[in-house]
Amino acid sequence: MSGEGVPSAEALVGLLADDDRRAVAAALILGASRLDEVTAATGLDVPRAAKALTRLVDGGLVERGGEGSLVLLGRAFAVAARAAASARPVSDAAEEAGVSGEAAKVLRSFVRDGRLTQIPTTRSKRLVVLDRLAQEFEPGRRYQERTVNTMLSRWHDDPAALRRYLVDEGFLSRDAGVYWRTGGSVPVEGP
Numbered sequence: 001m002s003g004e005g006v007p008s009a010e011a012l013v014g015l016l017a018d019d020d021r022r023a024v025a026a027a028l029i030l031g032a033s034r035l036d037e038v039t040a041a042t043g044l045d046v047p048r049a050a051k052a053l054t055r056l057v058d059g060g061l062v063e064r065g066g067e068g069s070l071v072l073l074g075r076a077f078a079v080a081a082r083a084a085a086s087a088r089p090v091s092d093a094a095e096e097a098g099v100s101g102e103a104a105k106v107l108r109s110f111v112r113d114g115r116l117t118q119i120p121t122t123r124s125k126r127l128v129v130l131d132r133l134a135q136e137f138e139p140g141r142r143y144q145e146r147t148v149n150t151m152l153s154r155w156h157d158d159p160a161a162l163r164r165y166l167v168d169e170g171f172l173s174r175d176a177g178v179y180w181r182t183g184g185s186v187p188v189e190g191p
Contacts, residue, residue, distance in 0.1 A: 007061055008080055011059060014059075015056060021055055021056055023042040024038055024044070025056065028071070033071070034068055034069060035049060053070065060076065106125045107132060111129075119165070127169060131185055133155060134181055134183060135184060136152075137180070141181070
């Protein structure tokens with residue numbers, strides 16, 4: 001389980017590796033909320049559907065509500081995906097960016113488990129972090145604002161502040177809610 005009380009990405013994969021559990025989860029996603037509705041939607045008999053539901057409840061993906069109602073915790077997928085994306089070692093941010101020396105030291109200071117611990121207040125350090133964030137954006141590609149926010153929220157809980165800094169410092173440009181990369185270093189791939 002992750003820190004937020006939902007299954008990890010690995011646990012979700014395990015929960016959904018079984019055909020019956022996948023069918024039950026799909027039925028819940030499509031609106032079933034009681035055991036009889038799940039059996040009707042899946043074609044499973046009651047014992048198989050109940051066994052799959054019990055496993056999904058025990059695994060933290062489904063909650064039982066009042067009067068026998070069942071609720072699939074859709075947020076579990078988003079939380080698990082965020083946790084998996086940020087589960088990289090501290091040094092990965094510097095290594096992926098192909099930086100060393102002072103820039104690597106700054107990244108190690110401000111990036112933990114693939115997330116920014118805070119936005120640096122010192123401009124020189126903030127520029128190092130923004131350069132790393134700019135590398136998340138493919139040169140020549142246009143991004144809608146919500147996509148930019150989603151990408152930046154993997155790094156920090158205030159994607160709007162990061163987005164503004166990236167634009168203000170010339171790493172991204174913006175027009176009518178569309179963003180594109182206009183600055184930052186480009187890591188050189190090895191042979």
